[in-house]
Amino acid sequence: MIDTSFVGPFLPEIVLLAATLLVFLLDVLGVRRLEIAGAIGVVGVGVAFFLVAADLGFSPIAGFATIPSGQINVGGPTGLYAFTSLGLVFQLIFLTAAFLVGLASLSRPTGERGASIFYGLLTLATLGMLLVAIAADLIFLLLAIELTSISTYLLVAYTRKDGRSLEAAMKFYIVGALSTTLSFFGASLLFGAYGTTNLRAIAGMGSAGVPTLVLLGYGFLIAGLAFKVTLVPFHAWAVDVYDGAPTDVSAFLAGGTKKIGLFAFFLVFLGPILAVKASGASTLPFGTGPFNVGPVLQIALAAAAVLTMTVGNVLALLQKEMKRMLAYSSISQAGYMLIGVTVGTAPAIAGATLQIFAHVLMKGGAFLVVAAVAGVGVGPLITDWRGLGTRRPLLGVAFGLMLLSLAGVPLTIGFVSKFVLFSSAVEAQGWFVWLAVAGLLNSALSVFYYARVLKVMFFDVADPMPTTVPLAAAASSARLAFGGIGVGRAAAIALVAVVIVAVGIYPQLLLGPIQSAAQHFVNVGP
């Protein structure tokens, strides 16, 4: 008799795999309509979201849980995968990104090719992201990241006829392949140093192993993963790729797949850092005690965090195109999130998680608005958005909310997440306070370029340029409803705007579950 009890916990992943295979099967059979592929993709992601939320134990739907309650947050040695509350929270974050992008893409032009390819790859990439969130083994983690990466290389190029997006795919592929090589090389050195690839086992051996081998291994891993997370100096590809990719795909890359790299940072680097904290050793690597890799990692990650947010913000100030400005702002936000990994306390992890969720909404939403605005005939330059706030008030207000949230203005989710994150760094005392100071200074700097866009949108007078979409004729079709934006995209943008404000006004909505998940993570390890 074959034991099938291990299937249940993987039901969300199986749903996504089934959706992927179904979309590709229908494509082979000649069924390539956007509505059908889109419905399968969005429903698949929605069902997976429902199942993961049930696993987390949200009260009305907890009865649908597929993971036995005794299997979540179990300490001790693990196999290839382990279910933690934080991992499930991240699964929800990843599924949110996929759901928003899938919903918005329902409004793509009718004649466009490749709808089935788009939705098939979207669900496949999401499947890889879910696997990242439950990984407990370095090789399993890297292979799950690659499942997502390979899907996204193709997702960038799915139109096949657009020179810009093919070129973006080529750059993305080359950089991605280089980062994969570095990650696996680092993993092989850690395997040599510790004799295992299990993340919990590795976390407990921070002071073991040959120091040269350990430091080189972690160094290659940081470099490889830094490409995925767009840390400076491994960030240059991101701007070109976000700029050249179809904008819905940019939303998925910036809002979704970049976050798997951050969760990989949680899994790989928080282990040794937490182990050092538990042992009460010095948090500076210059002591005279025995070698331990944890403090070295903290210094390296802190340097990367400060460098990333500063360089990202300064370059964002200089951009003239909307997509490139958002891409640089996305780079700088990765620096904020890294503060959480560096500090490594439960509140800091909660703050970083909230910041990641906020970034999915803000950045993903912002790219979706850019796609909508491009669809109604507005150019790529920031100055092309002149007067958009008065011409399309609802769209303008939604985009304004996302920018205010990115800048960290109170009553938005961006303020809550930055507040939790920076205050956790201050609470941690010592040199961590300087991370909070760097973060605050950078937030102030970032206000400049977000405010500039707001000024252009709401206070500059528009040219007497007619909108290219005939509004009266457009209203008849659902795809062109809301003045050429479409029902799906309008729903996705509205959803983002509502959640940004709702969490901003009532943070406990999310903060409670995330904080308890972060506490569990600190207790049981990655």
Added chain:
Amino acid sequence: MTTLILSGFLALSAGLLAISIFGILTRRNFILLLIAIEIGMNAAILNFVYFAAFSGATTGLDGQAIAVVLIGFAATEIAVGLAIVLALNRLKGSINVAQAIELKL
């Protein structure tokens, strides 16, 4: 004696990785880039086998198993790269990376 031999093998894979990174950074032909990428993956794969072989029985067959999985993975990655090469060649009639200049750097 064993450590001496192991470090020799490690030097080999470090050299392969250096060749790979150098190739990725300097080559302008996409096919040669793919070859450079493959060399780098093989450096990592070889490392797993060395460490497994030299650690004796303590890691079991983990290293060798990982190596086999990674060989399969590397093939997948290269297949996707070739697909991008084909699409690029059809659209532009060239697989030279340096000619891809539509996006500014």
